[in-house]
Amino acid sequence: MKTLKEKQPIVLALAIIGVCALVYGVWTIYYQHMAEQKAQAIIMGTPSPGFRGLNEPSTQPPPQ
Secondary structure, eight states, rough: OOHHHHHHHHHHHHHHHHHHHHHHHHHHHHHHHHHHHHHHHHHSSSOOGGGTTSSSSSSOOOOO
C-alpha cells in the first residue's frame, strides 16, 4: 500500500495550506477580540489619581 505522499502530493500540500489558513484565521479573530477587550478596559477603567475631576464640571469660575 502506498503512502499518502506517494499517492497525492497536491492533496497533501493543499491540506497543509488549509490547516495553516485555519490556524491563522482563528489566531486573527482571537487577537482582534483581545485587542477590543483591552481597549474597552482602558476606556471603562478608573482614571489615575492625578486625573480625578476631569469628568466632573468645575464649580469655580475660571481665573481672570
